[in-house]
Amino acid sequence: MTLSRFIPVRETILAAAIGVLLAVVASRFAGFIAPSNLANVFNDTAPLIILALGQMVVILTRCIDLSVAANLALTGMAVAMINVAMPGLPIPIIIAIAISLGAVMGAINGVLVWKLSIPPIVVTLGTMTIFRGIIFLISDGKWVNSHEMSPAFTGVPRAEFLGLPVLSWVAIITVVIFGIMMARTQLGRSIFAVGGNPHAAVYTGIDVGKTQFLAFVISGALAGLTGYLWVARYAVAYVDIAGGFELEVVAACVIGGISIAGGIGSVGGAVLGAIFLGVVKNALPVVNISPFWQLAISGSAILIAVAFNAQSGRKKGRIILKDAEVRS
């Protein structure tokens, strides 16, 4: 129709905002925008990017997953304990266990939403506390420390490949897979359809509940994968790891322009939203602001972004068949 349809406006604004942020920080401390430091910032943001993509899929189907951080922590603790019990177990098997365990937890959320039609916010608030409680039960409240983990277990996320750590590569590969999945596969298109208009989705033969279920499984599987990467990278597992991280993940999505009402959003938006928060987090100590500001900043960012999204979303509403609307 018009040119504005072909330029992703929100992503451009967000990218510009990140650019301004980098410029402001660079004016105080030029080293911040050195390529090696930017790579560090990206690596530090990688878990958030991976989880934001999973959360994006869930939000697009008009749901929300507040259990991702607890899922991450439980999976992380489980694989850490498996590693301690069986140090010889190859890492690919550990990763497979992490992904499956996360997917199972996502499936629990999904089944409750799909089969029993319980509101997702209630389901995931509940499973969030249940998963955290289970970590305490299986670990007895104890920590798993780095010296108990095998060197192979902790080495993987930090191993470098083509100049970047594996953790960063996992994030990049996830972004690519999601880009293809959302644009080119039936599942990706059904996810948009279910969130955009569930009634219409039913008439085109899409099972709304099943799509929501699959979205939760995807989100859970990514949380599981991140659980291993997180525990291995920081080389420690305990009950409270990634506490409150689910809010940061939702914040990344909302800032990235993913509409909480479902159906609107993009992979690029989610990634930029996560990077925005990652840059803020890493820039605070550089410009001498206490890290205690982090929580309030992400809260304000959520509010500003959601208010901004609603304003720009309203303009887009258009009436087809204006005459019929007037006559009726």
Add this chain to the structure above:
Amino acid sequence: MTDATTNRHVPDRLHSRAHRTLRSWETLLLAVAIAIFIVNSFASPYFLNAWNLSDATFNFTEKAMIAFAMALLIIAGEIDLSVASIIALASTAMGLAVQYGAGTPELVIIGLTVGVLCGAFNAFFVTVLGLPSIVVTIGTMSLFRGISFIILGDDAFRGYPSSFAWFGQGYIYWVFTVEMLLFVIIAVIYGGLLHKTNFGRAVYAIGNNPTGALFSGIRVQRVKFILFLLTGLMSGVAAICLTSRLGSTRPSIATGMELEVVTMVVLGGVNILGGSGSIPGVVIAAFVMGLVTFGLGLLNVPGIVMSIFIGLLLIGVIALPRLLAMIVARTQS
């Protein structure tokens, strides 16, 4: 989000059954409360002691105060996930005032004012800007607690005046605490407001059909605005009680309490999608949760394991009636 997928049955029979379960919900809950009471008194010799039971009420009185206001909000189809963070901010403000020599009356005024202002902040985003309350209050949940962290860092405020301890540690008569009295007064006020006034009828109407409510002359946004103010106010009251009881303020105060408040409301038979529920139900739910946590505590179950029970309770309470309805529908067809 579910309307497209739910099967359309013949409404008559199913509705009457659902209605019957709804009508007996409070009775069922009361039976559960009595059963837990009896089980507890056999499970631990320390349970049936007036002072222990009096201590046990602290498990739920503060949460229940917020739950009453939250019940109205959820019946009207909105939710406030920021209540625990409002407690943190109100408590921090009171702690800050103490450093400047504020006395007990000023502290109470500050606690209530911060609560109401936080409620107004939420209400502005939801009713004036028309944003979904889940996202807004997830945002303010980070923002309010974030401000506490900015002010306090990893420090704590202490040195509250000794007269301030009355709210959370005082006794009216024998084993009856000040908080119990507040709990009863607030329950009666909210019960009256929801079940006996036009305002209460408007709350139900909005929850069932906001558009219909608007067309029947109800100022939908104004009612919602007031409900957010009330939830903020109750969080302020709870902040006063909790701060007075603990005698100190840390920014992590009341973390996760929003979950317990929502669980209490849902356990009390309030429909999470809005439109139905009652204050007596929430009162009994408060006792059930208080008795469960107290009983588990006497059996030396750690707090984080109790939260598993709370989570299961939250999901189970909503899932069970739906499972039963599904089984009923299957056997009838």
